[in-house]
Amino acid sequence: xxxxxxxxxxxxxxxxxxxxxxxxxxxxxxxxxxxxxxxxxxxxxxxxxxxxxxxxxxxxxxxxxxxxxxxxxxxxxxxxxxxxxxxxxxxxxxxxxxxxxxxxxxxxxxxxxxxxxxxxxxxxxxxxxxxxxxxxxxxxxxxxxxxxxxxxxxxxxxxxxxxxxxxxxxxxxxxxxxxxxxxxxxxxxxxxxxxxxxxxxxxxxxxxxxxxxxxxxxxxxxxxxxxxxxxxxxxxxxx
Numbered sequence: 001x002x003x004x005x006x007x008x009x010x011x012x013x014x015x016x017x018x019x020x021x022x023x024x025x026x027x028x029x030x031x032x033x034x035x036x037x038x039x040x041x042x043x044x045x046x047x048x049x050x051x052x053x054x055x056x057x058x059x060x061x062x063x064x065x066x067x068x069x070x071x072x073x074x075x076x077x078x079x080x081x082x083x084x085x086x087x088x089x090x091x092x093x094x095x096x097x098x099x100x101x102x103x104x105x106x107x108x109x110x111x112x113x114x115x116x117x118x119x120x121x122x123x124x125x126x127x128x129x130x131x132x133x134x135x136x137x138x139x140x141x142x143x144x145x146x147x148x149x150x151x152x153x154x155x156x157x158x159x160x161x162x163x164x165x166x167x168x169x170x171x172x173x174x175x176x177x178x179x180x181x182x183x184x185x186x187x188x189x190x191x192x193x194x195x196x197x198x199x200x201x202x203x204x205x206x207x208x209x210x211x212x213x214x215x216x217x218x219x220x221x222x223x224x225x226x227x228x229x230x231x232x233x234x235x236x237x238x239x
Contacts, residue, residue, distance in 0.1 A: 001091065002180045003140070006069075009056075010134070014163030017021065017223040019044060019046065019047065019048060020120060020162065021033060021051055021052065023051075023052070024202075026057055029127050029183060030125075031221065032052070032057040032059075032229065033052070033057075033062075033216040033225075034060050034061070034062060034121075034217065035048055035049075035059065035060065035061040035062065036061075036062055036063060037061050037063045037064045037088075038063050042068065042071045042072070045061065046071075046075055047070060047193070048070060049061075049075070049076055049079070049090060049111060050075075050232065051105070051147060053076070053092045056092055056093055057091070057092070058090065058091045058092060058093060058095065058124070059079075059088070059089065059090040059091075059094070059111025060087060060089050060120075060121070060124060061087065061088040061089075061090070062117065062217050063086055064081065064083060064086055064088040065086070066083075066173070067142050068088070069088050072088065073089075076090050076163055076233055078090055078091070078227070080085055080144065080181060081112070081118065082120055084113055084116040084214075085113060085116035085117045085119075085120050086231055087117065088100065089124070095123075095124055095126075096124075096125065096126035098123065098126060098127060098128045099103060099111075099124070099126060099127070099128070099227075099228075099229040100126075100127055100153075100154045100228075100230060100231040101127065101128045101129065101130055101152055101153045101154060102122045102123075102127045102128070102129050102130070102154065102155050102157065102223045102224070102227055103130045103131070103132065103150040103153040103154070103155075103156045103157070103160050104118055104119045104122075104129060104131050104132070104159065105127075105131060105132045105133075105143070105150075105156060105157070105158045105159070105160075105166070105170060106128070106131070106133040106158075106159045106160075106165045107134075107136035107137070107160035107162070108132060108133065108136050108160075108161070108162075108185070109208055110133060110161065110183075110184030111159045111160060111183045111185055112133060113160050113216075114181055114183050114214050114215075114216040115131070115133065115157070115159040115181075115216060117217050117220065118155075118157050118159065118216035118217070118219045118220040118223070119131060119216075119220065120183065120219040120220070121216065121217050121219075121224065122157075122221075122223050122224045122227070123223060123233075125140075125220070125221065125224035125228075126224060126228055127154075127223070127224050127227040127228075130149060130150070130153065132146045132147075132149060132150075133178060133206040136143065136166060137165045137166055137169055140169070143166075143169065143170070144173075147170070147173050147174065147180070150174055150176065153176060153186065154174060154176070154177070154223075154226055154227040154230040154231070155177040155178070155179065155222075155223040155226040155227055156170065156176050156177070156179070156221070157179045157180075157216075157219045157223050158170050158171075158178060158179060158180050158181065158198060158224075159181040159183060159216065159219075160180075160181075160182065160183065160200075161182065161183035161184065161186045161193065161196050162185065162186045162187075162190065162192070163186075163195065163196065163199055164180075164182050164195065164196030164197065164198075164199035164200045165199065167180035167198075167200050167205070167208050167210075168199075168203040168204060168205045168208070169205075170205075171203060171205025171206070171207065171208045173207045174238055177207070177209070177223075177226050178205075178207060178208050178209065178210075179202055179209050179210075179211060179219045179222050179223055180200040180203070180208050180209065180210045180211070180219075181210075181211055181212070181214070181215060181216055181219045182196035182197040182200050182212075182213050182214075183196065183213065183214055184213055184214055192213065193213035193214060194213070196213070197210065197212070199212050209222070211212070
């Protein structure tokens with residue numbers, strides 16, 4: 001049973017405001033806390049990185065910019081910037097050994113940043129990943145020729161903007177848990193992803209689960225949890 005009694009939490013100090021980090025999350029959920037960069041100063045992020053690494057926890061910071069990475073890498077030379085995903089990672093212990101597989105299907109090139117955020121999240125949380133990119137409904141042959149590649153996956157993440165139709169199509173072709181991610185990519189009254197979000201919520205394909213607009217991280221975590229549960233429950237007993 002998970003121990004829910006919190007340990008005393010170190011507090012990162014930045015701009016005279018204490019930041020309370022959830023260092024027990026790794027024990028409770030199997031994943032360390034992830035840092036959302038917008039709204040935080042460079043000083044605050046620097047202290048968060050320092051506190052987490054001192055606690056021997058890997059750091060993943062989302063929605064980061066190249067300029068922010070340039071500032072942080074002065075203090076943390078091993079910090080890596082993932083350009084497509086807009087992530088900064090800093091590893092002080094080995095990542096989980098990858099087991100199982102998650103497929104990420106992406107409609108168009110403009111949706112790749114969200115898809116990459118999902119892929120790297122799932123990979124860092126213990127899953128092998130397989131990608132099928134540029135497989136939107138405007139060129140359906142690109143999807144149908146590759147859909148069989150998802151058969152060995154434990155979950156599928158589908159990322160799409162515009163009218164958000166891709167998860168419905170994929171959902172009608174596979175029997176796997178499907179997590180749909182609407183993106184803010186689209187023309188005019190796309191409403192910054194709201195039209196894709198509503199389309200996915202109203203999917204006629206049964207069993208499609210939807211996260212918020214551009215939330216590749218949330219989809220990656222959800223898929224990683226499914227994958228972890230499947231690989232744990234099917235793991236052969238030690239001889």
